[in-house]
Amino acid sequence: MAKKTPNLETATEIRRVTKGYFGDPKGFEEILYRTKNNRYVLLQRGGHESPFQEEKITQILKVDAEAWLASL
Known part of the structure; x- marks a missing residue:
């Protein structure tokens, strides 16, 4: 079964x-x-020389979201 892509149009940008x-x-x-x-x-x-040359959408756990925010 294919993964369902989350609807980012209705999501809240944090x-x-x-x-x-x-x-x-x-x-x-x-x-x-x-x-x-x-x-x-x-x-x-990102651009063709960036770490994110291909668009990547990843569902992550709340703890990982908090860690990502704390790393900024």
């Missing part, structure tokens, strides 16, 4: 981290969301 500028090949952004059913989702995307 924190957005942007490195670089728009169009920067090394730039990227990470966005932490909380869905309506209290699940946490981390969206990572």
Whole structure:
């Protein structure tokens, strides 16, 4: 069975981290969301020389979301 992609349009954005500028090949952004059913989702995307060349959407545990926030 395929994983269900969370609906980020109805999710609440908790924190957005942007490195670089728009169009920067090394730039990227990470966005932490909380869905309506209290699940946490981390969206990572960036330029072709960034750590996140492909958009990545990952459901994470609350403890991992808290650790990500604390690392900023």
